[in-house]
Amino acid sequence: MQYDAVIFDNDGVLVRLSPLAVLREASRAAFEAVGVTDPAAEHVEQMMLGVTPADVREVSEVYSLDPDAFWAARDGAAADAQISEMRDGRLSCYDDVAALEHIRAPRGIVSTNQQETIDAVLDHHDFSHLFATAYGREPTIESLRRKKPEPHYLERAMADLDAETALFVGDSETDVLAAHRAGIDSAFIRRPHRSDTELDASPTYEIETLYDIHAIDGVPVADAAADGGTEGKR
Incomplete structure (x- = not known):
């Protein structure tokens, strides 16, 4: 697949x-x-x-x-x-975001943060070329009922990307659960702030950096992709 x-x-x-x-x-x-x-x-x-x-x-x-x-x-x-x-330069992106340049599948963002914040992230970090769609929450109480682990925004992103299959990369159990509920695979990235996190829901893969996505079966990657991390693990 x-x-x-x-x-x-x-x-x-x-x-x-x-x-x-x-x-x-x-x-x-x-x-x-x-x-x-x-x-x-x-x-x-x-x-x-x-x-x-x-x-x-x-x-x-x-x-x-x-x-x-x-x-x-x-x-x-x-x-x-x-x-x-x-x-003010105090909220930076991770260096391994560069790994996304080599992924040859359409990419999107689904966040529990505000849409206004996500739009600013795309602009400030010059991410717009990396993503074909990006969802945060509307500033409404109703959006709180739709946030992860509910699959609402994830399903909207998949529809935008015309995707029947997808991999969702997140750093929390709610991300894993949202992927489960949307019927897609998940990759849990164990950033330093998640080093001791124990999950009750099982992700399809566990990775340490975004470069590890290149080693996941089914992710189309450019031939020149850098080998920047260890393999994803089921």
Whole structure:
């Protein structure tokens, strides 16, 4: 079997993870944007990562906020913070992104991050030529129901790429689960921040660098591809 497409998560795969301190300040900024000047620390943390629709409703009720407006403010603040980190040179891409140049299948991005952030990543890191499609979330509560491990955005990317088979490369269990639910193969990249991660869901492959994708059966690679890593392992 040859893969029709190779799709990538962004954070922790293509671009380094944003520091928690940056996301925490973005969460505080979101509260301030809707008039809450002294939010409880636990609510700031609750709005940082892994947010669910129930979280948004719960916190909004505490402060008598409109949930949709509050979530739009939160996603906007998070995008602004990450874009500033990129522009100031503190949020860089991984060197092995160069490996993607040699993959001869259509490529895409599917991220849980905001679409605004993903668009900025494509622009700032000059990635646009590498990807035929790229999905982040819309700044809506509904998008939280569609994010990984749900396959919604992954399936949209596959449709854009006219792909019946695909390999999804990610650095989290939600990436592996999204691939399972979409009926496609997955490659878990064990970046240093995932060195001790234990997965309950089994990826099709485990890799250490993006160059390892070149050794995966079914990934079309240019003959001149650099041998930059170890082989992918089932």
